[in-house]
Amino acid sequence: MTFLWPGNLFLVLLVPLLVAAYVWAQRRRHRYALRYASLSLVREALGRGPGWRRHVPPALLLAALFFMLVATARPQTVVTVPVQEGTVILAIDVSGSMQAEDLRPSRMEAAKAAAKAFVEKQGPGVRIGIVAFTGDAQIVQTPTFDKDLVAAGIDRLRPQRATAIGRGILASLDAIFEGSEEVPPSVAALARLAGEPVPGATPQPLPQGVRDTSASIVLLSDGQNNQFPAPQQILDEAVNRGIRIYTVGVGSAEGTVLRIQGRTVRTRLDEATLKQIAEITDGQYFNASNAEDLRAVYENLTTQLVFRNEKTEVTALFTALAAILSVVAAALSLLWFQRIP
Amino acid sequence: MREYHEDREITAQFLLDVSPSVDFGTANALKRDLLIDFVAVLARLLTRQGNRVGAMLYGRGVERVIPARGGRMQVLRLIDDLERRPRLERAPETSLRELLATAITTVRRRSLLFVVSDFFSTPGWEPALTLLGRRHEVLAIRLTDPRERELPDIGMVVMNDAETGEHLWVDTSDARFRTRFAEVVRRRDAALAAAFARARVEALELSTEDDLVRTIVRYAAGRKVRNARRAAAGAVR
Numbered sequence: 273m274t275f276l277w278p279g280n281l282f283l284v285l286l287v288p289l290l291v292a293a294y295v296w297a298q299r300r301r302h303r304y305a306l307r308y309a310s311l312s313l314v315r316e317a318l319g320r321g322p323g324w325r326r327h328v329p330p331a332l333l334l335a336a337l338f339f340m341l342v343a344t345a346r347p348q349t350v351v352t353v354p355v356q357e358g359t360v361i362l363a364i365d366v367s368g369s370m371q372a373e374d375l376r377p378s379r380m381e382a383a384k385a386a387a388k389a390f391v392e393k394q395g396p397g398v399r400i401g402i403v404a405f406t407g408d409a410q411i412v413q414t415p416t417f418d419k420d421l422v423a424a425g426i427d428r429l430r431p432q433r434a435t436a437i438g439r440g441i442l443a444s445l446d447a448i449f450e451g452s453e454e455v456p457p458s459v460a461a462l463a464r465l466a467g468e469p470v471p472g473a474t475p476q477p478l479p480q481g482v483r484d485t486s487a488s489i490v491l492l493s494d495g496q497n498n499q500f501p502a503p504q505q506i507l508d509e510a511v512n513r514g515i516r517i518y519t520v521g522v523g524s525a526e527g528t529v530l531r532i533q534g535r536t537v538r539t540r541l542d543e544a545t546l547k548q549i550a551e552i553t554d555g556q557y558f559n560a561s562n563a564e565d566l567r568a569v570y571e572n573l574t575t576q577l578v579f580r581n582e583k584t585e586v587t588a589l590f591t592a593l594a595a596i597l598s599v600v601a602a603a604l605s606l607l608w609f610q611r612i613p
Numbered sequence: 614m615r616e617y618h619e620d621r622e623i624t625a626q627f628l629l630d631v632s633p634s635v636d637f638g639t640a641n642a643l644k645r646d647l648l649i650d651f652v653a654v655l656a657r658l659l660t661r662q663g664n665r666v667g668a669m670l671y672g673r674g675v676e677r678v679i680p681a682r683g684g685r686m687q688v689l690r691l692i693d694d695l696e697r698r699p700r701l702e703r704a705p706e707t708s709l710r711e712l713l714a715t716a717i718t719t720v721r722r723r724s725l726l727f728v729v730s731d732f733f734s735t736p737g738w739e740p741a742l743t744l745l746g747r748r749h750e751v752l753a754i755r756l757t758d759p760r761e762r763e764l765p766d767i768g769m770v771v772m773n774d775a776e777t778g779e780h781l782w783v784d785t786s787d788a789r790f791r792t793r794f795a796e797v798v799r800r801r802d803a804a805l806a807a808a809f810a811r812a813r814v815e816a817l818e819l820s821t822e823d824d825l826v827r828t829i830v831r832y833a834a835g836r837k838v839r840n841a842r843r844a845a846a847g848a849v850r
Contacts, residue, residue, distance in 0.1 A: 304771075305771040305772060305773035305780055306770050306771065306772045306773060307637065307773050307775050308637065308760075308772045308773060309634040309635075309637040309644070309758065309761055310733035310761075310775070310776065311772060311773075311774040311781050312733065313761070313797050313798060313801060314781060315781060316797045317790060317793040317794035317796070317797045318781065318783060318790060609768070609769055609784060
């Protein structure tokens, strides 16, 4: 737990002070006690007295005060916040190596199955789009709430040749911002890389710590980027828009020699780049070396996307707790002693 | 013509409980003031007819024994002694038995004994009173205060025992407590009356809210009636 105004925590020192004051007041009260001839009769009539109960309302009140004082320091805590709506782009590598059959029935088919399972699990408030990338990237399905359309989009994926992770990301960003007034992110990025003036206004970088969590990209790849632009060059586009990229790597970094339709192909998974992409955009990297892994990764992602841990100010909770405690203290006091402490 | 005066001098002893519980009073005076007034009135009355008066004072224990003597000076000395006694802050609970036992061993001649106390005491004094009552004429003077009968309704208070200093939190507004307290007071009145009756001792209650002289006069009148009745009953028998 952290505090926005930790200086105010010093106020909490008032609580022990008040406890001391309370004890002192009790003593004082004893000093000003009613002198009475003999308590023998009173004791007999008293039965069991208020005893410890008389300390309960003041104690509750003190606790309430404690929480109020802590609340003035504006406590923050990491809370799991469900993200009910947003946009998820599934960017899927459809390069030739995806035909490899080290995953059953093939990398392509396993990825499709996992992606479909992922789509099924998403809530109704999530728009899903499909982007396929090889030598170039294309939007297979613009983000939509219609899961059948998405599933059909996944089915349409066919293995192609090269691998352009950078373009995949840009196409995904385009898909997210499709229909907005903004210049498509890919146009802006390519213009910037070519050294040309960027048409339209560049989005201002978001302030530190603030993130738009409503959109994210899930990028699946099994190879190395071998096309312009390099993914590192265009990541700013995603970061500035507050979009996280979760990356899923299929295969291993050592590289495997695969037989694809009778030909021998050597592929290497560029794990470092995928990790970097995830890290820079505040996403996460997963590795899948078999079909179960892949499915697990997507399932894991489901919860990751739907719930996010966010730093939230919980002052309201503290104040509410303090209010409840005060009310309970007053109620008990009224109930037991017919007065408010 | 000769006039005969009955010239049988009486010795009267005041057994006085001046423990801290007697330093309490909420109406017109403290119970202790009442006690002093009572002693003054009775001692003056008795010495005027040439009787002798003495006293025993109980504070933390039997603290002072003033031998019986006659005369105005004796009365003044007695009152002065009582007035001068400092108010005790703390004391062990009063043990009336101790006071009564002292009287049993020290008062040898048949005397008139006034036991003046609020009768807030450790138990076990009744047999001693009975024993005293056999030998002497004993009058139990019970000092009371209206606040001992009924507590004011003032919510939560800390009450402090005048003798032991014990503190007790009391919710004087609690209806159940009030009824229980009234019941306890009633039981105590009944128990004291029964104890005096068993010891065959006459009892008189002096309250801080009543007028002392009027109470004594009323008592004397009642006593005359009771004696007459007793005599009549004896004649019938």
